[in-house]
Amino acid sequence: MLELRGVTKIYRKGGRVIRAADGLDCSVEPGDFLVVHGPSGSGKSTLLLMAGGMLPPDGGEVLWRGENVYRWKPARRNRYRRENVGFVFQRFFLIPHITVYDNIRLRYNLRGADAEAAEGIAELSRRLGIVERLEHYPGELSVGEQQRAAVARALAGSPEIVLADEPTGNLDPENAGIIIECLREESRRGRSVIMVTHNHAYLGAGTGVLHLVAGRAAVPAAAGGTDRGNRADGGRE
Numbered sequence: 001m002l003e004l005r006g007v008t009k010i011y012r013k014g015g016r017v018i019r020a021a022d023g024l025d026c027s028v029e030p031g032d033f034l035v036v037h038g039p040s041g042s043g044k045s046t047l048l049l050m051a052g053g054m055l056p057p058d059g060g061e062v063l064w065r066g067e068n069v070y071r072w073k074p075a076r077r078n079r080y081r082r083e084n085v086g087f088v089f090q091r092f093f094l095i096p097h098i099t100v101y102d103n104i105r106l107r108y109n110l111r112g113a114d115a116e117a118a119e120g121i122a123e124l125s126r127r128l129g130i131v132e133r134l135e136h137y138p139g140e141l142s143v144g145e146q147q148r149a150a151v152a153r154a155l156a157g158s159p160e161i162v163l164a165d166e167p168t169g170n171l172d173p174e175n176a177g178i179i180i181e182c183l184r185e186e187s188r189r190g191r192s193v194i195m196v197t198h199n200h201a202y203l204g205a206g207t208g209v210l211h212l213v214a215g216r217a218a219v220p221a222a223a224g225g226t227d228r229g230n231r232a233d234g235g236r237e
């Protein structure tokens with residue numbers, strides 16, 4: 001299980017204090033698909049980066065199987081990122097000078113899963129509709145195709161944790177649906193999935209929702225109340 005316990009993150013800039021995370025609690029177990037929803041600037045990307053071992057919180061804990069990720073030595077944390085986490089960045093960060101195929105293949109290599117690469121890339125590119133683009137360079141792809149390639153790369157080698165930052169942000173409804181279905185399939189296969197979105201249409205896509213407002217968990221006004229926690233407005237239970 002991946003768990004955030006009382007996590008805070010405060011950015012200080014030019015005398016301004018921004019509470020990007022303000023006492024967040026949430027968790028995902030194998031098979032969970034948590035949808036994190038909130039307005040721009042509410043701390044969604046910050047939460048995902050902290051969960052992915054890429055951004056140390058100022059307070060609280062990020063626990064993977066009960067161990068505090070930020071207590072580990074950097075080498076151990078790197079291994080966590082490399083082996084356990086598949087991350088879809090909001091800005092993709094595909095490597096521009098190698099093909100889409102090699103972008104995905106590199107992840108298999110880093111995860112020590114070379115033997116699975118050929119079959120895995122064939123399956124992922126089929127699921128995500130980028131079979132015809134594998135030999136292209138990222139700069140030759142439409143933005144939506146780059147997004148699907150970024151999802152394929154994140155899923156390469158079947159990481160146990162999938163963290164996707166606005167993976168449908170640049171897509172038409174049909175292609176957004178393809179990505180959502182792909183992430184659902186990952187959760188059905190026992191991965192722990194967190195997807196960030198600001199689109200209301202995808203609130204029901206997962207097994208739970210965490211609404212963020214100014215770095216805090218909140219129940220949307222329509223639902224009433226100020227309960228905290230990712231099961232506040234209906235998980236699977």
Ligand SMILES: Nc1ncnc2c1ncn2[C@@H]1O[C@H](COP(=O)(O)OP(=O)(O)OP(=O)(O)O)[C@@H](O)[C@H]1O
Pocket residue numbers: 011012013018019020038039040041042043044045046047090198
């Ligand atoms: N490195 C940083 N330095 C200072 N402030 C930052 C930094 N990173 C994020 N912030 C601020 O923290 C807040 C949360 O940022 P974050 O990127 O997590 O929001 P978000 O919910 O992902 O927004 P969006 O939907 O626009 O992607 C914002 O107000 C942002 O300006």
Ligand SMILES: [Mg+2]
Pocket residue numbers: 044045046090165
């Ligand atoms: Mg963001």
